[in-house]
Structures are given as C-alpha cells and as structure tokens.
Amino acid sequence: MAKKYELNEVEVWDGNMAAAHALRQAQVDILAAYPITPSTPIVQNYSKFLADGYVDGEFIMVESEHSAMSGCVAASAAGVRAATATSSQGFALMVEVLYQASGMRLPIVLTVVNRALAAPLNVNGDHSDMYLGRDAGWINLCSYNPQEAYDLTLMAFKIGEDLNVRLPVMVHQDGFICSHTAQNVRPLQDEEAQEFVGEYKPVNSMLDVANPVTHGVQTEEDWHFEHKARQHHDLMNSVSVIKKVFAEFKDRTGREYDLVYTYKMDDADVAIFALGTTVESAQIAADQMREKGIKAGVVSLRVFRPFPFNEVAEALSNVKAIAAMDRSAPGGTFGALFNEISASLMAHGKKPVVLNYIYGLGGRDTTINMLKEVYEDLDKCAKAGEAVVPLQQFIGLRGPKLSFY
Amino acid sequence: MLEIRWHSRAGQGAVTGAKGLADVVANTGKYVQAFAFYGSAKRGAAMTAYNRVDDQPILNHEKYMRPDYVLVIDPGLTYTADITANEKEDTKYIITTHLSKEELIKSQPKLEGKEVYVVDCMQISLDTIGRAIPNTPMLGALMKVSGMFDLDYFQEAMKKVLSKFPQKIIDANMAAIERAYNEVK
Numbered sequence: 001m002a003k004k005y006e007l008n009e010v011e012v013w014d015g016n017m018a019a020a021h022a023l024r025q026a027q028v029d030i031l032a033a034y035p036i037t038p039s040t041p042i043v044q045n046y047s048k049f050l051a052d053g054y055v056d057g058e059f060i061m062v063e064s065e066h067s068a069m070s071g072c073v074a075a076s077a078a079g080v081r082a083a084t085a086t087s088s089q090g091f092a093l094m095v096e097v098l099y100q101a102s103g104m105r106l107p108i109v110l111t112v113v114n115r116a117l118a119a120p121l122n123v124n125g126d127h128s129d130m131y132l133g134r135d136a137g138w139i140n141l142c143s144y145n146p147q148e149a150y151d152l153t154l155m156a157f158k159i160g161e162d163l164n165v166r167l168p169v170m171v172h173q174d175g176f177i178c179s180h181t182a183q184n185v186r187p188l189q190d191e192e193a194q195e196f197v198g199e200y201k202p203v204n205s206m207l208d209v210a211n212p213v214t215h216g217v218q219t220e221e222d223w224h225f226e227h228k229a230r231q232h233h234d235l236m237n238s239v240s241v242i243k244k245v246f247a248e249f250k251d252r253t254g255r256e257y258d259l260v261y262t263y264k265m266d267d268a269d270v271a272i273f274a275l276g277t278t279v280e281s282a283q284i285a286a287d288q289m290r291e292k293g294i295k296a297g298v299v300s301l302r303v304f305r306p307f308p309f310n311e312v313a314e315a316l317s318n319v320k321a322i323a324a325m326d327r328s329a330p331g332g333t334f335g336a337l338f339n340e341i342s343a344s345l346m347a348h349g350k351k352p353v354v355l356n357y358i359y360g361l362g363g364r365d366t367t368i369n370m371l372k373e374v375y376e377d378l379d380k381c382a383k384a385g386e387a388v389v390p391l392q393q394f395i396g397l398r399g400p401k402l403s404f405y
Numbered sequence: 406m407l408e409i410r411w412h413s414r415a416g417q418g419a420v421t422g423a424k425g426l427a428d429v430v431a432n433t434g435k436y437v438q439a440f441a442f443y444g445s446a447k448r449g450a451a452m453t454a455y456n457r458v459d460d461q462p463i464l465n466h467e468k469y470m471r472p473d474y475v476l477v478i479d480p481g482l483t484y485t486a487d488i489t490a491n492e493k494e495d496t497k498y499i500i501t502t503h504l505s506k507e508e509l510i511k512s513q514p515k516l517e518g519k520e521v522y523v524v525d526c527m528q529i530s531l532d533t534i535g536r537a538i539p540n541t542p543m544l545g546a547l548m549k550v551s552g553m554f555d556l557d558y559f560q561e562a563m564k565k566v567l568s569k570f571p572q573k574i575i576d577a578n579m580a581a582i583e584r585a586y587n588e589v590k
Binding site: 280283 | 428436440465
C-alpha cells in the first residue's frame with residue numbers, strides 16, 4: 001500500500017512537479033519512460049516517489065520514446081493504468097505509437113511539455129510537438145499554468161478511462177515557462193484525488209486469460225474504415241464526458257474548466273486567441289488596452305481535440321477582429337489555429353477580420369508589449385472593418401518585418 | 406508586484422534560492438513565481454533566475470522584467486554580466502563581493518549613483534556551509550535590505566524549506582543567513 005504524501009494546502013510547484021504529483025496520486029500502474037528536456041523532471045520526480053514508497057506501480061526505463069509509448073500500449077492492453085511524459089523530439093519519435101494507442105482504444109495519459117522541434121536543435125518552448133500530434137486521435141487538454149497542469153492531468157485519467165470514451169489523453173503545458181516556473185498550486189489531498197480519479201476499470205484486458213482477446217489486429221478494406229469511423233465518433237462524443245468530469249472537478253475544488261476559455265469577452269471588440277502561458281499574459285495586455293478604451297478580450301481552447309467548433313464561434317460571435325496566434329512554424333500555410341477558427345466562424349455565418357500571428361518559436365519571449373501591439377493591429381482592423389495589415393505576420397523576430405498574404 | 410532578478414553561475418544555487426524564497430513567501434498567502442533562463446547552461450556558465458511576488462495571482466509569463474532588486478551571487482558577474490539591464494530608477498542592488506561598497510563602485514563605475522549593498526556571500530558560505538553556495542546568505546541579505554520578513558521568521562520558514570536535508574546542513578544555512586543579514590552594508 002502506497003504511503004500518503006504530506007501536502008500543504010498551498011504548494012510552490014513548477015508544472016513538472018505538479019504533473020508528477022498528479023501521476024503519483026492517480027497511482028499509475030506502469031510508467032514507461034525515456035526522459036527528455038524539459039519534461040525530464042516529471043519522470044524523475046515520479047521515479048523518486050516510487051522509490052520512496054509513495055506509488056505502488058512500476059517504472060520501466062526503456063531505450064527510446066518509441067519504446068516508452070510501446071510499453072504504455074502493452075501495459076494498457078494488458079489491463080492496467082499507464083502513463084508517460086515527453087517533449088519535442090521524443091514526442092516525434094512516439095508519433096507512430098500514438099496512433100496505435102488511440103486506434104487500440106487504450107486510455108493512456110501522456111503529459112506533454114511542449115518544446116520546439118529541430119532543426120536547429122532547441123530545448124525551449126513552442127507548440128510544434130502539440131501540432132505534430134493533433135491528428136493522432138487523442139484527446140488534447142491544454143494548461144496555461146502549473147495548477148492547471150496538475151488539475152488536467154488528474155482529470156485526464158477520468159476522461160480517457162470513462163467506459164464511453166476509452167481513448168488516450170494528452171495534457172499539454174509550455175516548456176520552461178510553465179514546466180520550470182514554480183507557482184502557487186493547491187493540490188488535492190491524496191485520498192481525495194484517488195477518490196476523484198477512481199479505480200482503473202480494465203476493458204478487454206489481455207491478462208484476463210478466462211476471456212481471451214486480440215489486440216493490435218490487422219484490418220484491410222473490409223473493416224479498417226469502420227474502426228476509424230467509430231474512433232472518431234467516440235472522440236467527438238467524448239465532449240459530454242469531458243464536461244461531466246470538469247463539472248465534478250469544480251464541485252470538489254471550485255476550479256472551473258470549460259471547453260473554451262474566455263476572458264472579458266462579453267463586450268470585446270478585439271480578441272487574442274492563443275494557447276498555453278500566452279493566454280494569461282494576454283489578459284494583462286487586454287486590461288492595459290481597456291485602460292486606453294479598446295475593448296480587448298482573450299479566448300483559448302481548453303480542449304484542442306475534440307475541437308470545440310461551435311463553442312469557438314460562439315465565443316467569438318460579437319468581435320470585430322481576432323488574432324489567431326500560432327506558436328509553431330506554419331510550414332507553408334496559415335497556422336492551425338487560424339485555419340480552424342476561420343472555418344468555425346465561416347460555418348456560423350460570422351465574418352470578423354481574422355489575422356494570423358506566428359510567435360514565440362524556440363522559446364522566444366512573448367512580452368506584454370508584443371501582445372499590446374497585436375491588439376493595436378486588431379483595433380485598426382476593427383475600426384476599418386477590414387484587414388489593414390497583412391493577414392500573416394511573424395512577431396518578435398529580428399531583422400526586417402516578415403509577413404505574408 | 407515585486408520583481409527580483411538573480412545573477413549567478415549555474416551550480417551556485419540561484420534557482421534553489423529563488424524557489425526557496427517563493428516557498429517562504431507563498432506561506433504568507435501571497436502569490437509567487439520563480440523561474441530561470443536555461444538554454445544549454447553548463448555548470449559555471451552565467452545565468453539569471455527570477456522571482457515575482459504579488460497579492461494577486463500572477464498571470465505574467467513574459468521573461469522580460471524590470472527588477473526591483475538585483476541579486477548578484479557571483480563576484481565576477483558584476484563585471485561580465487549586464488547586471489543593470491532593464492533597471493528602474495529605484496532598482497536596488499545586493500552584490501556579493503569582498504570589496505567595500507566604495508571599492509566596488511570604483512571598480513564598476515556603472516553602479517555609480519545607484520542604491521548598492523554589498524555582502525561577501527562567498528566567504529560566508531565557505532565559513533558556514535563549507536562550500537561556495539552563496540544562495541542562502543544572499544536571502545539573508547535580502548531580508549535585511551528589503552525588510553520583507555524579520556530574521557527569526559525567515560529562518561524558521563527556511564528550516565521548513567530545507568527540512569529534507571540533514572540537521573547539520575540546516576544549521577549551517579541558518580548561520581549563513583544570519584551572518585549575511587548582519588553583515589550586509
């Protein structure tokens with residue numbers, strides 16, 4: 001029986017420590033990992049908890065991230081709770097197995113500390129890895145600070161393991177700016193957290209030898225499409241479970257989560273739409289713009305997949321200009337947020353100005369002043385009723401201004 | 406919002422110092438942030454660490470900071486790092502050095518006219534802890550200069566932060582904090 005970990009009402013934890021404690025409290029049975037910066041401390045802390053008797057599971061050191069996710073797939077298929085952590089290149093190496101995990105309907109939890117993808121090699125935060133995995137069929141939850149990294153990691157188990165979902169879940173946090181920034185975190189006590197997450201419920205477990213099953217089968221044109229359709233159907237329908245788990249978490253903690261996050265959007269004319277820590281910095285910029293008479297707001301996704309298509313349009317229904325801020329190199333088109341927000345608005349008959357900003361790649365600092373300049377652009381467009389600046393701009397970049405479209 | 410920037414070499418404990426301070430401050434009900442610039446820092450490389458303290462939840466995640474306090478825990482960095490970067494008119498400097506304040510300012514003229522305090526955290530940590538780990542003495546000096554907490558309260562709070570260490574190390578750190586508190590000028 002695992003020992004109880006003494007926790008203060010308020011701890012000062014960075015995002016990595018917060019995620020590690022959530023994994024500990026979820027009493028993960030198998031954590032297979034190959035540590036990589038900046039998510040290394042999640043695995044490191046977890047293995048220490050285990051060595052000190054605070055977890056009853058097993059930690060398997062493997063030889064690569066591909067093997068780490070393969071280990072989780074095997075453990076989950078065998079019938080136990082499995083989780084791991086990764087970033088960047090490690091995430092990239094895991095991609096093949098990410099699709100296996102979702103296709104095999106295994107509710108693995110992956111804590112992703114977002115980091116840039118090489119080349120050039122870079123250990124700092126951006127959302128390249130998050131975007132790389134967005135079509136992998138996982139539920140994607142996004143945190144903006146260490147408290148949320150903790151909360152969402154706990155909730156990830158409950159969402160993914162629900163019998164109506166049975167899908168793997170990623171919880172994203174920004175590399176260094178969240179993962180290595182210590183802030184106030186209010187954890188649940190161990191017994192409360194365990195009660196919330198609940199016992200693991202095996203489904204079709206391979207070690208249930210009385211009921212033999214096959215996992216990881218081959219299906220050709222006869223059944224493959226039906227499997228993928230069912231998987232998409234259940235991913236789309238996971239929204240109701242996500243909402244239910246958010247509501248239950250609010251009842252316990254008072255902390256409220258929704259599919260879409262909004263700040264001062266009731267009367268906003270202009271909005272920044274971002275992910276990660278920038279969502280919080282943008283609130284400071286929005287307040288400063290409001291002092292100057294510009295009605296500024298902030299919108300973000302709490303759930304990146306399944307994408308809250310209708311809720312996004314609703315949150316943006318009264319704004320005149322929106323900055324879709326993508327922290328990933330767009331690779332020859334607009335950023336993903338720009339494309340998805342635009343589609344959502346178009347389908348709902350809305351036609352505000354939508355601009356795309358590429359920012360913060362490789363950990364480049366995103367300052368409040370930078371965000372205020374974005375609001376200034378938006379204000380100009382809102383007043384003109386059309387885009388009076390280029391549709392895609394790179395901000396915080398050295399050298400001549402770079403823009404497209 | 407109170408903002409603090411640490412100048413240190415990797416391995417001297419600026420991150421631990423910043424997190425220790427954050428722990429103590431959070432116990433008083435305030436909101437804190439402690440972070441550092443990493444990159445490919447090797448032991449001995451110049452680095453910076455940061456604290457933010459506020460009565461409200463801290464939403465600011467920019468690395469850019471105009472510090473109220475600059476804490477220099479390695480003597481050499483006064484000359485090789487940009488310790489006055491983004492300073493305010495009333496930024497206070499607490500600098501590790503074996504020099505007197507006058508000698509220090511003469512040797513680094515850009516500190517002229519600024520509110521400078523000196524304390525020899527290197528010597529203090531060598532004498533008390535037995536190793537050049539100047540982070541806890543710097544916290545003692547900061548308590549004196551800022552008046553953030555009185556010495557007894559701070560020492561008690563730091564004992565909790567250091568509780569995972571052997572008693573001998575805790576005692577040595579308490580002595581280091583006290584000496585720096587009394588010696589900073």
